[in-house]
Amino acid sequence: MTDTADAENETPIAEATIVYLGPVAPHWEIRGVFGEREVLDAFRSRVNARLMLLPPHDPQFRRNRERVNRDGERENIKVDWDLGYTEEEPHQ
Numbered sequence: 487m488t489d490t491a492d493a494e495n496e497t498p499i500a501e502a503t504i505v506y507l508g509p510v511a512p513h514w515e516i517r518g519v520f521g522e523r524e525v526l527d528a529f530r531s532r533v534n535a536r537l538m539l540l541p542p543h544d545p546q547f548r549r550n551r552e553r554v555n556r557d558g559e560r561e562n563i564k565v566d567w568d569l570g571y572t573e574e575e576p577h578q
Contacts, residue, residue, distance in 0.1 A: 498564040500525050504533060504554070505568045506542055513541050521563070529563055542569050 500521020507515055514537045518526035536550040551567070558565035567573075 496562055499562045500529070501564040501566070502526060502529060502533075502558070503566045503568055504537075506570050508570075509541060513537065513539070519564075519566075525561070525563070529557070529561065532557060 498521075501519035502521075503517045503519060505515045505517060507513055514534065516526075516530040516533050518530075533554050536554055537547070540547050540550060555565055557563075
């Protein structure tokens with residue numbers, strides 16, 4: 487349990503904002519906010535592979551979004567999403 491708590495308290499090594507550009511492909515732009523260029527470029531490549539032709543209303547998007555978020559957590563990269571609309575907070 488300590489490893490998880492320590493990982494959550496670490497300062498991110500990078501931050502990326504994933505922006506939905508609209509219904510015409512390419513749908514996504516991954517913008518680096520801060521961090522090493524090599525780290526952000528590698529992350530950008532993986533995110534593009536997951537989201538390339540996938541608009542946010544596609545059922546597969548939700549699963550791939552979670553995968554992108556887990557990739558960011560694993561690599562200590564803060565991930566923000568800009569889908570062009572306000573998302574509802576998840577009910578807990």
